[in-house]
Amino acid sequence: MTPFTSITSVAAALPEANIDTDKILAAQYLKTISRAGLGSKLFSSMRYDAEGAERPGFILNRDGWRGAGILIALENFGCGSSREHAPWALLDFGIRVIVAPSFADIFYNNCFNNGILPIILDRAQVDQLIVDSRELTSATLSIDLPSQTVTRANGVAWTFDIDPDRKQALLEGRDDIAAALAQDEAITRWEEESALIAPAIAGIGAV
Amino acid sequence: MNAGPRTIFQKIWDAHAVASAGGDNSLLYIDRHLVNEVTSPQAFEGLRAAGRAVRRPEKTIAVADHNVPTEHRDRPIAEQESRIQVETLERNVAEFGIPYVPLQSRAQGIVHVIGPDLGLTLPGLTIVCGDSHTSTHGAFGALAFGIGTSEVEHVLATQTLRQSPARNMLVRVEGALAPGVTAKDLILAIIGRIGTGGATGHVIEYAGAAIEALDMAGRMTVCNMSIEAGARAGLIAPDETTFRYLEGRPLVPSGEDFERAKRIWLDLQSDLGAHYDREVVIDAAQVAPMVTWGTSPEAVTTIDGRVPDAEAASAPEKQQQMRRMLDYMGLEPGTPVAGLSIDVVFIGSCTNSRIEDLRAAAAMVRGRRVADGVRALVVPGSGMVKAEAEAEGLDAVFRDAGFEWRQAGCSMCLGMNPDRLRPGERCASTSNRNFEGRQGPGGRTHLMSPAMAAAAAIAGCITDIRTF
Numbered sequence: 001m002t003p004f005t006s007i008t009s010v011a012a013a014l015p016e017a018n019i020d021t022d023k024i025l026a027a028q029y030l031k032t033i034s035r036a037g038l039g040s041k042l043f044s045s046m047r048y049d050a051e052g053a054e055r056p057g058f059i060l061n062r063d064g065w066r067g068a069g070i071l072i073a074l075e076n077f078g079c080g081s082s083r084e085h086a087p088w089a090l091l092d093f094g095i096r097v098i099v100a101p102s103f104a105d106i107f108y109n110n111c112f113n114n115g116i117l118p119i120i121l122d123r124a125q126v127d128q129l130i131v132d133s134r135e136l137t138s139a140t141l142s143i144d145l146p147s148q149t150v151t152r153a154n155g156v157a158w159t160f161d162i163d164p165d166r167k168q169a170l171l172e173g174r175d176d177i178a179a180a181l182a183q184d185e186a187i188t189r190w191e192e193e194s195a196l197i198a199p200a201i202a203g204i205g206a207v
Numbered sequence: 208m209n210a211g212p213r214t215i216f217q218k219i220w221d222a223h224a225v226a227s228a229g230g231d232n233s234l235l236y237i238d239r240h241l242v243n244e245v246t247s248p249q250a251f252e253g254l255r256a257a258g259r260a261v262r263r264p265e266k267t268i269a270v271a272d273h274n275v276p277t278e279h280r281d282r283p284i285a286e287q288e289s290r291i292q293v294e295t296l297e298r299n300v301a302e303f304g305i306p307y308v309p310l311q312s313r314a315q316g317i318v319h320v321i322g323p324d325l326g327l328t329l330p331g332l333t334i335v336c337g338d339s340h341t342s343t344h345g346a347f348g349a350l351a352f353g354i355g356t357s358e359v360e361h362v363l364a365t366q367t368l369r370q371s372p373a374r375n376m377l378v379r380v381e382g383a384l385a386p387g388v389t390a391k392d393l394i395l396a397i398i399g400r401i402g403t404g405g406a407t408g409h410v411i412e413y414a415g416a417a418i419e420a421l422d423m424a425g426r427m428t429v430c431n432m433s434i435e436a437g438a439r440a441g442l443i444a445p446d447e448t449t450f451r452y453l454e455g456r457p458l459v460p461s462g463e464d465f466e467r468a469k470r471i472w473l474d475l476q477s478d479l480g481a482h483y484d485r486e487v488v489i490d491a492a493q494v495a496p497m498v499t500w501g502t503s504p505e506a507v508t509t510i511d512g513r514v515p516d517a518e519a520a521s522a523p524e525k526q527q528q529m530r531r532m533l534d535y536m537g538l539e540p541g542t543p544v545a546g547l548s549i550d551v552v553f554i555g556s557c558t559n560s561r562i563e564d565l566r567a568a569a570a571m572v573r574g575r576r577v578a579d580g581v582r583a584l585v586v587p588g589s590g591m592v593k594a595e596a597e598a599e600g601l602d603a604v605f606r607d608a609g610f611e612w613r614q615a616g617c618s619m620c621l622g623m624n625p626d627r628l629r630p631g632e633r634c635a636s637t638s639n640r641n642f643e644g645r646q647g648p649g650g651r652t653h654l655m656s657p658a659m660a661a662a663a664a665i666a667g668c669i670t671d672i673r674t675f
Contacts, residue, residue: 001357015524018403018503022642027622031274031288033248033295045644050630074524076404079437080642081621082339083246084355102407105439106339106353113357163371165229176357177259180365183234186226187262187367190236194222 002115003173007096008142009069012059013133014043019073020080021107025089038085039092060093064136070143072129073100078107087114097143099150101126112166115173117145119160128152145171212478214375215444216410219350219475223333228369235370238332240362241318242269242305244296245623246337250360251299261303262366268327269300270308272317273623277586277613280310289624303363316589316615319343319557323427324591326456330445330472335362340557340639342433345442346426347449348475350410352440373439374484376409380417382491387673389567390425391559391637391656393417393489394432395497395507401487403505406438409485412477413443417491423452424563431558432639435504444476498544498669499641499654501532506641508544510659510671516540535643536651537631545671547653551634552583552664553646555613556620559637559657560588562595568637568661569604571672577609578667584611584626586618610664622647635663 029041047058054061060068071090077100078086087110090098096116101123103111111118121129132138132152142151145167151157169176180187209217224233247269254261261267274289284290293310300307308314314321319340322328330348335341337359344351354368362368378397398405411433413426421429426443433441450469453459460468495509508515517529517540533540538547554560554568565587577583585605587593593615596602602612619626620638628634628650637660638645641652653669662675 016528017524018505020503020640020642022621022640022645026644026648028648030245030623031286031292033252033292035249045648050649076407076437079403080339080434080640082337082353082355084249084337084357087355102404104404104437105407106355109358110355113355163230163232165232168229176369177257177361177364180228180234180361180367180369183226183365183367186234187236187365190223190225191263191366194236 001113001173001175004096004115004117004145004170006142006144007069008140010065010067010136010139011070011072011129011133011141012065012068013072013130014059015074015130017074018076018079021078021083021086022080024078024086025083030083030085035088037092038089039094042089042093064139067094069094070097070099070141071095072126072133073098074126075100075102077103079104082106084110084114087111087116091116099126099129112170113176115170117143117170119143119150121150121158121160125158212480212482214412214477214481214483215348215442215475216350216373216375216412217481219331219333220372222331225367232369232371234367235333236367237335237362238266239322239327239334240267241322241334241336241341242267242359243273243318243336243338244271244292245273246356247299247359248292248295249356250363251303253360254303254363259364261305261363264304265306266366267305267363268308269296269305270315270318270321271296271310273617273621275310275616276625277616277618280614286625313590313594316587316592317557317560317617319431320560320588320592323347323423324456324589326453326459329453329459330449331475335368339434340431342438342441343427343431343557345430345433345440346423348442348445348472350440350442353434373410374408375482376406376411376438376485376487377483378411378413378487378489379415380413380489380491381415382417383420384417384491384494387658388494388496389656389658390421390428392497393491393494394429395499395504395654396494397489398432398436398504399497399507400489401436403435403503404437406433406436409438411436411438411441413441418443419446422563423448424561427561428558432504435639445472496656496659496672498659499652500536500538500544501529502535502641502643503532504639504641504654506532507654510545510669512544514538514540514542514544537633544669546668547633548668549581549635549653549663550632551628552581552660553586553619553634553636553638554584554657554660555586555588555618556638557588557617558639560586560592562592564637564657565592565596565601568657569601571658571661571675572608572610572665573604575608575665577664581664581667583609583664584613584619586613586626587615589615608665619646621645635660635669
């Protein structure tokens with residue numbers, strides 16, 4: 001996984017609750033067998049019209065925000081389908097941080113597994129960041145994971161909470177699978193003991 | 208280990224916590240891993256790149272469902288990208304030794320339909336799949352949830368998953384559902400009440416007389432859409448209804464083993480005095496047939512309701528969102544939901560494609576004709592459901608009425624196969640999501656029960672089955 005430490009970038013706001021993963025990456029783009037190249041399909045229905053031309057009003061189509069590395073969103077961002085193609089598309093576009101009052105659970109996990117930092121702030125703070133993001137003079141944010149701070153263009157810094165283990169994993173770019181495989185003894189012991197208690201959970205067998 | 212009286216969720220969690228995974232997190236053992244063609248290619252690629260094997264292929268099962276066409280199964284898949292995705296799955300399962308249900312098998316179908324069909328979904332198990340509707344399997348008292356592709360790779364390699372603890376939410380549905388009101392109406396009403404993010408961070412346990420009265424198909428419909436309320440999982444304690452459904456299925460233990468398993472499964476129910484972080488009580492008698500009007504499952508009303516007015520919303524951004532929904536859906540505020548004319552009817556999906564759903568739909572259709580200009584599809588959830596329906600003559604009922612009778616797959620629930628809405632088409636659908644473009648770019652989805660969708664096909668418009 002790509003490590004994450006800090007970023008200073010323009011932030012783009014999508015001030016809408018319940019943005020689902022179908023909207024982040026539509027189903028017709030899920031037919032890939034690769035993780036790469038989905039950035040151009042990100043938010044396709046909001047970003048492009050039916051003919052494939054850019055909608056000039058959409059924030060990521062506006063000069064100054066095209067290279068945004070930080071996204072500001074509202075409640076329940078990433079709800080719906082579990083598709084990891086959504087964070088792959090965000091990452092491919094260049095988004096490394098998403099700030100919102102809340103996230104859907106599966107999407108939240110998927111972000112961490114791809115080196116994207118999802119930050120939960122109070123709604124009032126998110127509203128302030130949305131206002132900041134409207135003018136390029138105030139749209140730049142600095143996010144620092146070691147100190148868990150979001151610093152606005154005017155120098156005001158806010159702290160955010162994060163699970164300490166998640167934080168460590170992001171800073172290291174940790175391979176979670178290697179970490180779990182190191183627990184092989186405990187996993188094997190569980191398998192042996194459970195086989196004695198509950199025969200019903202044995203293997204699936206031939207279908 | 209959770210101390211004191213425990214919920215069914217905590218019992219399953221405790222039984223599967225293999226080791227601590229830093230802080231409050233646990234490494235959770237996974238008993239069943241269901242794999243599909245869309246969310247697995249990159250996971251297998253990751254295994255190959257790291258030189259890793261699949262730890263327990265015998266606890267894994269793979270099937271193609273999202274991409275597969277629902278007609279002409281004897282021919283190769285015409286869309287190249289879909290064909291490549293299915294072929295990639297076939298290569299991967301062969302290389303890693305994973306049991307696979309081929310497209311030509313009678314058992315093939317939507318992964319969340321074939322799990323229960325085959326009896327590989329059992330109470331007390333942990334079940335995961337790279338698909339958010341894995342919550343379906345919670346109907347059996349299993350802890351079942353959707354995961355991303357990185358997690359699919361993690362489970363393939365380790366048979367475990369790193370999980371943070373969830374909060375417990377109880378949804379108690381008291382009383383009895385009225386005639387014509389189904390499990391689908393109930394879950395839509397629950398989502399309308401708590402909102403699409405209402406259960407975020409929680410596992411929902413459904414209980415109460417109205418839940419106990421549901422058959423397994425109804426319980427699966429309810430648990431299936433838990434994710435539409437933001438829940439990590441939804442589950443229902445196993446009881447005699449569960450055991451009756453399970454007994455005799457191909458992969459369910461039999462004889463003495465089944466009796467022993469039943470005793471273990473009965474102990475799963477939540478202890479008296481178990482703590483819930485949140486409780487919601489629903490009066491089943493108050494639930495009416497439900498229909499969504501917007502592009503989020505929480506945008507729902509009763510069949511006698513009207514399309515709401517955006518101006519009535521509390522915050523400016525909510526008003527804007529509602530206006531956008533109404534604009535996308537092509538609806539005027541104040542329009543009665545009943546009477547909205549429709550172009551397409553879709554009966555299928557992991558929410559409502561089981562034999563019970565098809566029987567309920569057929570009961571509305573028998574001896575009638577699909578309205579002129581309406582395209583109507585019935586897509587059984589699995590080959591086994593299809594065969595059972597055909598043995599009962601339901602295929603003839605649908606065909607005689609002018610429905611298309613298709614082969615099993617996800618079909619028009621999502622725009623990944625040839626079954627899609629065209630821009631602007633309005634669809635009465637038994638699926639689970641009415642998101643913008645979900646059934647095809649520009650398509651307009653109204654979610655409802657199988658009986659309601661069938662009645663809409665006959666009437667040519669959304670209609671109240673209680674007076675149909």
